Amino acid sequence: MYILHEKRFPVDAKDYKLYEEVGEGVSATVYRALCVPLNEIVAIKVLDLEKCNNDLDGIRREVQTMTLIDHSNVLRAHCSFTSDHSLWVVMPYMAGGSCLHIMKSAYPEGFEEPVIATLLREVLKALVYLHSQGHIHRDVKAGNILIDSNGAVKLADFGVSACMFDTGDRQRSRNTFVGTPCWMAPEVMQQLHGYDFKADIWSFGITALELAHGHAPFSKYPPMKVLLMTLQNAPPGLDYERDKRFSKSFKELVAACLVKDPKKRPTSEKLLKHHFFKHARPYDYLTRTILDGLRPLGDRFKMLKAKEADLLVQNKGLYGDKEHLSQQEYIRGISAWNFNLEDLKSQAALIDDFDGCSNIEETDSKPKQKDKDEGSDFASERPPLVGAYHSTAASSKEDELSDLHNMENSLASFPTLPLQALKGYFDVGEDDVNAAGPNWKDVSHSASAQHLQLQSSAGAEEQERRKDNGENLKEVRLCPNLLLLGKGKNF
Numbered sequence: 482m483y484i485l486h487e488k489r490f491p492v493d494a495k496d497y498k499l500y501e502e503v504g505e506g507v508s509a510t511v512y513r514a515l516c517v518p519l520n521e522i523v524a525i526k527v528l529d530l531e532k533c534n535n536d537l538d539g540i541r542r543e544v545q546t547m548t549l550i551d552h553s554n555v556l557r558a559h560c561s562f563t564s565d566h567s568l569w570v571v572m573p574y575m576a577g578g579s580c581l582h583i584m585k586s587a588y589p590e591g592f593e594e595p596v597i598a599t600l601l602r603e604v605l606k607a608l609v610y611l612h613s614q615g616h617i618h619r620d621v622k623a624g625n626i627l628i629d630s631n632g633a634v635k636l637a638d639f640g641v642s643a644c645m646f647d648t649g650d651r652q653r654s655r656n657t658f659v660g661t662p663c664w665m666a667p668e669v670m671q672q673l674h675g676y677d678f679k680a681d682i683w684s685f686g687i688t689a690l691e692l693a694h695g696h697a698p699f700s701k702y703p704p705m706k707v708l709l710m711t712l713q714n715a716p717p718g719l720d721y722e723r724d725k726r727f728s729k730s731f732k733e734l735v736a737a738c739l740v741k742d743p744k745k746r747p748t749s750e751k752l753l754k755h756h757f758f759k760h761a762r763p764y765d766y767l768t769r770t771i772l773d774g775l776r777p778l779g780d781r782f783k784m785l786k787a788k789e790a791d792l793l794v795q796n797k798g799l800y801g802d803k804e805h806l807s808q809q810e811y812i813r814g815i816s817a818w819n820f821n822l823e824d825l826k827s828q829a830a831l832i833d834d835f836d837g838c839s840n841i842e843e844t845d846s847k848p849k850q851k852d853k854d855e856g857s858d859f860a861s862e863r864p865p866l867v868g869a870y871h872s873t874a875a876s877s878k879e880d881e882l883s884d885l886h887n888m889e890n891s892l893a894s895f896p897t898l899p900l901q902a903l904k905g906y907f908d909v910g911e912d913d914v915n916a917a918g919p920n921w922k923d924v925s926h927s928a929s930a931q932h933l934q935l936q937s938s939a940g941a942e943e944q945e946r947r948k949d950n951g952e953n954l955k956e957v958r959l960c961p962n963l964l965l966l967g968k969g970k971n972f
């Protein structure tokens with residue numbers, strides 16, 4: 482009988498040699514690195530704990546999930562530990578990088594269908610596993626689909642994942658507002674009845690479109706527009722005319738995922754049996770296609786960063802600092818929102834200036850998608866102002882400001898809950914609420930607001946508790962499978 486000894490990765494920064502930067506998230510930098518005692522190349526995500534002290538729960542969840550999961554399509558952390566003011570998460574090095582990076586560097590118009598089918602099948606296998614384990618990933622997107630040098634595909638980033646067993650009871654729906662707006666399911670935005678693993682199916686459908694076009698639908702729009710368009714418009718989809726290069730089965734797969742009523746979306750298990758996946762190839766196909774000829778990840782990352790910096794300078798000249806910063810957020814995939822009403826106003830008013838094009842695909846595909854995918858229940862959700870968004874490329878500034886006014890007004894009759902969700906989650910200041918007029922103020926006292934305020938006050942209580950206990954961020958420590966907040970420095 483053989484006893485397999487799992488490799489033990491050291492939990493001391495001194496045992497790792499950091500090489501070049503290969504990625505950047507909102508609060509973390511990812512490096513290629515060498516684990517010296519094991520002589521193995523790894524990726525290390527370094528999170529500055531002082532920068533993200535409001536989201537320790539999220540970090541704890543991510544690390545916890547990453548060390549517990551065990552599936553070939555889910556990125557598993559080797560280990561994690563704290564070093565000075567940062568948390569180091571040691572992971573397998575995925576030399577191909579994320580699908581988003583690959584598209585940005587070599588496939589700006591998206592991938593071919595067999596590549597998409599191969600990628601999506603692997604992601605779906607990860608989702609089947611995660612859902613069966615009671616996890617909702619909550620951030621499925623091309624930026625979180627990583628590929629290694631052999632073409633193996635892994636779903637990464639559990640920064641916002643949720644465990645349906647969190648409370649000990651099997652809890653099927655969640656009530657918190659997390660994720661990335663373009664990929665976020667309508668029910669997650671709406672906050673009406675909570676949501677469940679079907680939210681991942683929506684994000685999976687959006688990711689399919691992202692891989693097909695090189696960008697997610699609505700990705701050029703500011704957060705509030707994304708929010709309203711997702712809630713009010715018919716779901717985006719592949720257009721039967723314009724997306725001629727894609728098969729009927731791909732169009733059907735996307736349409737099946739992007740149904741607003743989560744109950745009508747298939748489970749990940751069912752989706753895996755969809756005939757679209759007959760187009761999928763063995764994953765080494767990815768090495769021969771999209772990875773072939775790509776420069777090392779570090780070089781690509783450097784080039785993309787330089788490109789973004791160039792764009793930054795160009796835009797600075799054209800629009801000034803503030804607007805440009807907003808645009809930068811969109812380019813980065815809207816990972817973090819700076820939710821401030823004044824910012825949103827300027828973003829909404831300027832978006833078409835720097836965008837230069839409206840997102841035609843959503844307009845084109847809408848009627849068909851609607852007829853096909855939805856019952857009449859969503860028709861009433863669509864106030865007339867939506868049309869104005871689609872014509873904004875040609876509209877004047879005055880029109881845009883009037884759109885914005887309409888947008889604010891529409892929120893009185895339309896779900897106030899998304900706003901509440903944003904208020905709770907992104908700390909809209911009281912001044913911002915006042916500036917927006919009575920509608921904005923009123924909603925801050927609704928029942929849902931209390932729910933969200935509870936969430937933020939829970940954060941405050943936690944901070945208070947930590948202060949009382951004399952705990953601080955440098956004392957975050959990680960037990961084998963659990964990140965704990967506590968005193969002492971023994972690991």
Ligand SMILES: Nc1ncnc2c1ncn2[C@@H]1O[C@H](COP(=O)(O)OP(=O)(O)OP(=O)(O)O)[C@@H](O)[C@H]1O
Pocket residue numbers: 503504505506507508509510511524526572573574575576578579582624625627637638640816817
């Ligand atoms: N194990 C890995 N191997 C290679 N590259 C990686 C690895 N993990 C992450 N990356 C790269 O680093 C980037 C940033 O990763 P990270 O998980 O911090 O954030 P993200 O999902 O992009 O951002 P956010 O913090 O906004 O969710 C990824 O998009 C990917 O390109």
